Amino acid sequence: MxxxxxxxxxxxxxxxxxxxxxxxxxxxxxxxxxxxxxxxxxxxxxxxxxxxxxxxxxxxxxxxxxxxxxxxxxxxxxxxSGVFVQNYRSVSDLTQYAAETELELLKVEDTILDDNTAARLGQDAGETWLLLHSLRRSAEGTPLAVVESYVPQRFRDIAPGLARAKGPIYAGLAKAAGARIERVIQETQALPAPRHVAEALGVIEQSPVLRILRRYSTATDLLIASFNWHHGGDRYIHRTRIGLEREDG
Amino acid sequence: MxxxxxxxxxxxxxxxxxxxxxxxxxxxxxxxxxxxxxxxxxxxxxxxxxxxxxxxxxxxxxxxxxxxxxxxxxxxxxxxSGVFVQNYRSVSDLTQYAAETELELLKVEDTILDDNTAARLGQDAGETWLLLHSLRRSAEGTPLAVVESYVPQRFRDIAPGLARAKGPIYAGLAKAAGARIERVIQETQALPAPRHVAEALGVIEQSPVLRILRRYSTATDLLIASFNWHHGGDRYIHRTRIGLEREDG
DNA sequence: GCGTAAGATTTGTCCAGACAAATTTACCTT
DNA sequence: AAGGTAAATTTGTCTGGACAAATCTTACGC
Structure with a gap:
C-alpha cells in the first residue's frame, strides 16, 4: 500500500x-x-x-x-455546475437556446404579498396582486427558465391573453395599460431551488439556481415584477436595446 | 472536554x-x-x-x-466574498455606493486586439483600437470597479475628454459620433483577478472578481466595448431605463 | 389505518499520529 | 555578491478510531 x-x-x-x-x-x-x-x-x-x-x-x-x-x-x-466563483468558468450559454424558446402560461392566481416579497418589490405587504406562472422551454423540450410575474389586480382581465400575445409580457401590459415603462431594475442572485421551481426546471430541490428579479416601472408606479429562475451558475447574458441613465461604461 | x-x-x-x-x-x-x-x-x-x-x-x-x-x-x-453559488446569499450591495462614486480616467493607449479579446468583441484580431482605463472609487476612497473601454481609433481626439464629460462614456461617444446606440449586450463572468485589476481594486492577485463585458452597438457597428471589473461574488444590480426587444419577463 | 417510539443507518465532528510535497530559510561554495 | 544545496517550516494526504446528531425504518399499540 x-x-x-x-x-x-x-x-x-x-x-x-x-x-x-x-x-x-x-x-x-x-x-x-x-x-x-x-x-x-x-x-x-x-x-x-x-x-x-x-x-x-x-x-x-x-x-x-x-x-x-x-x-x-x-x-x-x-x-x-460551473459554479460561479468557485470554478472560474462558464459552462452553458443560455442565449444559444433563447432564439428557439417558447413561452407557456401555466397558471394565473391571486396572491397576497408576504413580507419578504413585498420588501423586494418595494410594495406594501398584504396587498393583493396577480401572480402569473409561466414556463419557458427550449425547442428540444428542455425546461430553461421559470418565470413568475407579479401584476396589479386591475390587469386581471387581460392577463391570461398576455402569454399568447406577441412580444414580452411587460410590453403587452404597458400597451394595455396605456403606460410607458421608463425604468427596469434587475437583480441577480443565486439560491437553492424551491420545490416548484425544481419541479418545473427538472432539477433536484435545493440545487443552485439563478434568480433574476426584474422590476418594470412607469415614472411613478411599479407596473410588473417578475422572478426569473434559471439553471444555476453558468454565464448569464443579458440583451437589450438602448440603455440610458448612469452606468459603469 | x-x-x-x-x-x-x-x-x-x-x-x-x-x-x-x-x-x-x-x-x-x-x-x-x-x-x-x-x-x-x-x-x-x-x-x-x-x-x-x-x-x-x-x-x-x-x-x-x-x-x-x-x-x-x-x-x-x-x-x-459572498461567493455566488457557494454561499447562497449576498453580502454587499454595489448600488448603495453607486450614487457616491466618481469616475477617474487613468490612461489612454493604443492597443492591438489579441485573438481572445477580438473573439469576445466580435471584431477582427490585429485591429488597432483605443483602450481607455478608468477607475471608479466610492466616496470613502475605496476602489469599487475598474473599467477598460475599447473604442475605435477614430475617436482618439475626443476620448480623453469623455471621462470629464457628464454622463457615461458611451453616451458621450455616441453623441460625438452622431450615432445612436441601439443594442447593449452584457456578459457576466467570474474570474481570478489579473495583476492590474488586483492592484487597482486593492485585492490580492488571483482573488475572484466579477468581470462584466458590455458591448454597445449601433445598428451596424460595435461602437464601444468595456470590461468592468468588480469585487467578486456579491449581488450585482443592473439599472437601466427602458428595455425593449425580447426578454424573459 | 395511523401515529409513536425504538432501533438502525448515515453523515457530522473530533482526536492523535504519520509521512509526503511544496515552499521558505539558512548556509555554504564559488 | 551570486548561485546552489541542505535543512527547516508549512500545508497536503491519509489512517483508524470514537462518539454525536440527524434521518430513515420498523415494529408496536391504539
Missing part, C-alpha cells in the same frame, strides 16, 4: 472523485438517486473514511451531490 | 472560524499578511489539526484566505 502510494502521484481521493464522476455520468448513479454510503465506498475503494469524505466533499462543492446528515448523498446533476 | 463538548452545541471549528474572522476583521491579521501556521493555531485553540483545518478550509471557501502548501495561509480580504 505504501508502495502504491509512492508510485501514484495523484492523490487517492482524486481517483475516487473521478470514479464517482464517471459513474454518475454513465448513469450508474442516476440524478436524484442516493450514492452508496461512505462506509460502503470505503469498502469499495479500500480507503479510510477521511479519503472518501474528501472526494464527496468536492463533489458537493461542484454541485454534483447534496449531502445530508442521516440521509446520505444524493445526486443533483450529472455534470459539475 | 467531553463535558464541554456536550454543553456547546456549536462545533469547535465554527468557534475557531469566527475567532479568525474577527481577528481578520479587526486587522490583527492584515490583508496580505500570513495567518499563523496550523500548528500554532492548534496550540492557541487547543484542538487537533483536523479542527483547525476545517476552519481554515471554510475561510478559504469564503475567499477570505488563500492556502498554499509549504507557504502558509494568506489573508486575501477582510470580509467574505
Amino acid at each position: 505504501s508502495d502504491m502510494q509512492r508510485r501514484a502521484r495523484t492523490p487517492r481521493y482524486l481517483e475516487i472523485l473521478n470514479a464517482l464522476r464517471a459513474d454518475i455520468g454513465a448513469g450508474t448513479y442516476a440524478v436524484g438517486a442516493l450514492l452508496p454510503s461512505e462506509a460502503s465506498l470505503c469498502a469499495r475503494f479500500d480507503v479510510s473514511r477521511f479519503t472518501v469524505r474528501e472526494a464527496l466533499r468536492r463533489l458537493e462543492a461542484e454541485g454534483v451531490v447534496s449531502r445530508t446528515q442521516g440521509a446520505g448523498s444524493r445526486v443533483l446533476r450529472a455534470t459539475p | 467531553s463535558d464541554m463538548q456536550r454543553r456547546a452545541r456549536t462545533p469547535r471549528y465554527l468557534e475557531i472560524l469566527n475567532a479568525l474572522r474577527a481577528d481578520i476583521g479587526a486587522g490583527t491579521y492584515a490583508v496580505g499578511a500570513l495567518l499563523p501556521s496550523e500548528a500554532s493555531l492548534c496550540a492557541r485553540f487547543d484542538v487537533s489539526r483536523f479542527t483547525v483545518r476545517e476552519a481554515l478550509r471554510r475561510l478559504e471557501a469564503e475567499g477570505v484566505v488563500s492556502r498554499t502548501q509549504g507557504a502558509g495561509s494568506r489573508v486575501l480580504r477582510a470580509t467574505p
